[in-house]
Every structure is written in structure tokens, then in C-alpha cells.
Amino acid sequence: MALFLSTFTNKVDKKGRVSVPAPFRAALVGQNFNGLVAFRSYRLPAIEGLDMARMEQFSESADALDLFSEEHEDITATIFADAVQLPFDGEGRIVLPQNLVDHAGIDESATFVGRGRTFQIWQPGKFEDFQGQARERARDQGLTLRLRPGQDGDR
Amino acid sequence: MALFLSTFTNKVDKKGRVSVPAPFRAALVGQNFNGLVAFRSYRLPAIEGLDMARMEQFSESADALDLFSEEHEDITATIFADAVQLPFDGEGRIVLPQNLVDHAGIDESATFVGRGRTFQIWQPGKFEDFQGQARERARDQGLTLRLRPGQDGDR
DNA sequence: TCTAAACCCATTGACGCCCATCAAATCCCA
DNA sequence: TGGGATTTGATGGGCGTCAATGGGTTTAGA
Numbered sequence: 001m002a003l004f005l006s007t008f009t010n011k012v013d014k015k016g017r018v019s020v021p022a023p024f025r026a027a028l029v030g031q032n033f034n035g036l037v038a039f040r041s042y043r044l045p046a047i048e049g050l051d052m053a054r055m056e057q058f059s060e061s062a063d064a065l066d067l068f069s070e071e072h073e074d075i076t077a078t079i080f081a082d083a084v085q086l087p088f089d090g091e092g093r094i095v096l097p098q099n100l101v102d103h104a105g106i107d108e109s110a111t112f113v114g115r116g117r118t119f120q121i122w123q124p125g126k127f128e129d130f131q132g133q134a135r136e137r138a139r140d141q142g143l144t145l146r147l148r149p150g151q152d153g154d155r
Numbered sequence: 156m157a158l159f160l161s162t163f164t165n166k167v168d169k170k171g172r173v174s175v176p177a178p179f180r181a182a183l184v185g186q187n188f189n190g191l192v193a194f195r196s197y198r199l200p201a202i203e204g205l206d207m208a209r210m211e212q213f214s215e216s217a218d219a220l221d222l223f224s225e226e227h228e229d230i231t232a233t234i235f236a237d238a239v240q241l242p243f244d245g246e247g248r249i250v251l252p253q254n255l256v257d258h259a260g261i262d263e264s265a266t267f268v269g270r271g272r273t274f275q276i277w278q279p280g281k282f283e284d285f286q287g288q289a290r291e292r293a294r295d296q297g298l299t300l301r302l303r304p305g306q307d308g309d310r
Numbered sequence: 311t312c313t314a315a316a317c318c319c320a321t322t323g324a325c326g327c328c329c330a331t332c333a334a335a336t337c338c339c340a
Numbered sequence: 341t342g343g344g345a346t347t348t349g350a351t352g353g354g355c356g357t358c359a360a361t362g363g364g365t366t367t368a369g370a
Contacts, residue, residue: 010350010351011350011351013351013352013353014352014353015325015352015353017351017352019349019350019351021349022348022349022350037160042290042293042294042298043294055158055160056158057302058271058300058302059158059271059272061300061301061302062271062300063271063272068196068197068198071298073198073199073289074289074292074293074298075293075298075300076270076271077268077270077285077286077289077290078286078289078290078293078298079300080159080160080269080270080271081161081162081268081269081270081286082161082162082286083160083161083269084160084161085160085161085178087326089325089326089327089328090326090327090328090329091328091349091350091351092349092350093350093351095325095326165360165361166360166361166362168361168362168363169362169363170314170315170362170363172361172362174359174360174361176359176360177358177359177360242316244315244316244317245316245317245318245319246318246359246360246361247359247360248360248361250315
């Protein structure tokens with residue numbers, strides 16, 4: 001599976017189109033669906049972005065919950081109902097729906113933020129603030145990452 | 156199997172017809188029956204929508220329950236007895252039966268809500284409220300979706 | 311014969327698709 | 341190694357197509 005790395009800021013044109021950074025596009029090829037899936041983060045003023053394979057995986061995981069249970073209802077209402085498929089145009093751009101734009105407070109530019117298996121889309125200024133705070137927390141709390149044993153990195 | 160994503164709100168015309176969103180229609184092709192199956196949700200003021208394959212799956216799951224048990228009686232009465240087949244017209248519209256419309260409180264518009272393997276049909280305002288509450292619960296309870304083990308992400 | 315559902319056709323507005331331009335990074339060769 | 345040429349990615353705009361919608365007409369069943 002592809003890794004989404006680094007951050008890119010692109011312009012949103014009058015039609016609401018944004019170019020998806022070429023490296024991200026390269027990580028999103030080879031699906032049935034030529035585009036990406038997006039939904040509003042329920043914790044942050046940001047848009048979550050992922051590929052269809054990941055969404056299918058969510059779907060299978062959600063199927064493991066009891067149907068008609070409250071947990072199932074909440075998960076599907078916050079993720080699947082909120083998700084949109086955003087196809088690429090010939091130039092590799094997407095159109096961000098109004099409700100996503102509103103949620104993230106995006107205006108003339110959008111920042112694509114790599115987060116490993118997924119990525120996020122932010123209003124540039126808001127991401128800058130958020131990243132600054134995250135770095136502070138990481139430093140103050142001595143954040144560490146434990147590697148999973150027995151797992152090769154190149155899966 | 157089909158994956159239903161996003162929400163779409165369409166108008167109900169004077170004849171009671173609603174366009175089923177094109178992406179949903181695309182997920183509903185390839186059945187014997189050109190249309191969808193619907194029944195009243197027993198927990199929510201909404202209409203459950205699905206394809207025939209999913210209905211078959213429900214049937215098999217119900218078979219796992221003891222025949223003539225109260226649970227079996229209740230499930231079959233609530234789901235199978237209540238279900239209706241709604242065929243598409245030439246433009247991909249359906250007509251919602253009166254009892255479903257009443258149950259969901261639908262008037263001039265209907266909201267189609269993707270929920271993964273199935274979808275729901277709501278009165279727009281009611282779904283907005285419900286989704287808002289679901290998002291709150293998701294945030295407050297730190298709702299997460301555990302990915303099913305043994306499933307590779309890189310498919 | 312009357313009503314309701316199925317079928318057909320017209321309109322319109324958003325979106326997908328195409329082409330043009332421009333900037334930047336890279337490549338190539340003297 | 342410097343500078344010109346080429347490629348690739350980002351951006352802008354025009355136009356055709358399809359989905360959603362509305363209404364009329366025919367068919368079937370009561």
C-alpha cells in the first residue's frame with residue numbers, strides 16, 4: 001500500500017477545483033475507481049482522505065459489528081454517510097464539496113498533509129497552527145514510537 | 156458487493172417519485188430485479204434500503220436462528236414481512252409507498268444516506284439531527300473502528 | 311369507464327472532459 | 341559546468357454530456 005508523505009499546498013480555482021499533489025496521485029492509482037474518498041474528520045477541522053481499498057476495508061470491519069446496533073449506526077453515519085468519492089479530472093484535480101470546504105474552513109488554498117496510510121486536507125493557516133502545537137506536545141511529552149516486532153516495513 | 160457512500164438529497168415530485176442517486180443505482184445493477192428493496196427501520200424514523208443480494212444474506216442469517224423461536228418470529232416479521240421491492244422507472248426513480256413515507260416523515264425531499272453495504276432514506280432535517288448526534292457520540296466516546304485482523308490493507 | 315401505474319419525452323443546470331498556458335524542475339550537450 | 345531545450349505539474353477556461361426534474365400519454369387493472 002502506498003504511503004502519503006510531506007505536505008503540499010495548492011490553489012482552489014473559481015470552480016472549486018484543486019490539484020491533488022502528484023505524489024499522492026501516484027499513490028492512488030491502480031484502483032477500480034480513479035480518484036479518492038474523503039470525509040470530515042470528527043475530531044479536527046480537516047478532511048480525511050484515503051483510497052477506495054481502505055474504504056472497503058472499513059466496510060468489512062463495520063460488517064463485523066452487530067447490524068442495527070447503536071455503535072454500527074454511529075460509525076456508518078459518521079463515516080460512510082459522510083464520505084464522498086471524488087474522481088480525478090484529466091489533470092488530476094478534484095472538486096471539494098461545499099460541506100467539506102465549510103468544515104475545514106478552506107478558501108483560496110488547500111494543504112494536503114501526508115499521514116502514512118491516509119492523508120488530510122486542511123486550510124493552510126489552520127494546519128500550520130495545529131502542526132506547531134503537535135510538535136510542542138511531542139517535545140514536552142517526550143513522544144516515542146515503538147516499532148512493531150516482526151513486521152517488515154515494506155508491506 | 157456494492158458499497159454505498161455519501162448522502163444525496165433529491166426532490167419528491169407530485170406523483171411521489173424520487174430519483175435514486177446515480178452512484179447508488181450503479182451499485183444496484185446486476186441483480187435479477189431492476190430496483191431496490193426497502194423496509195421501515197425498527198429503531199429509527201428512516202427507511203432501510205438494500206439490494207437483493209443483501210436481502211439474501213439477511214435471510215441466511217435469520218436461518219441461523221431457531222425456527223419458531225420468538226427471536227426468529229420477530230426478525231422475520233420486522234424485516235421480511237415489511238420489505239417491498241421498488242422498481243426503477245426509465246429515469247432511475249422509485250415511488251415510495253405511503254406507509255414508508257409516513258414512517259420516515261418524508262415530505263417534499265428525501266435524503267439517501269450511504270451506510271456501506273446498505274443505505275437509508277430519511278427526511279432531510281431528521282437525518283441532519285441524527286448525524287449531528289452520532290458525530291457527537293463518536294467524538295465524546297472516542298469512537299474508533301477496529302480494523303479486522305487478517306485483512307491486509309494493501310489490496 | 312375510471313384510476314393508478316408504467317412509459318416516454320423535454321428542459322436545465324451542474325459536472326466531466328478537453329485544450330491552452332505557464333512555471334519549475336530536469337535533462338542534455340557543447 | 342553553464343545554458344538552452346524538454347518534460348511534467350499546476351492552473352484557467354470553454355463546451356458537451358448526463359443526471360435530476362417535470363409533465364404528458366399510454367397501458368393495465370379494478
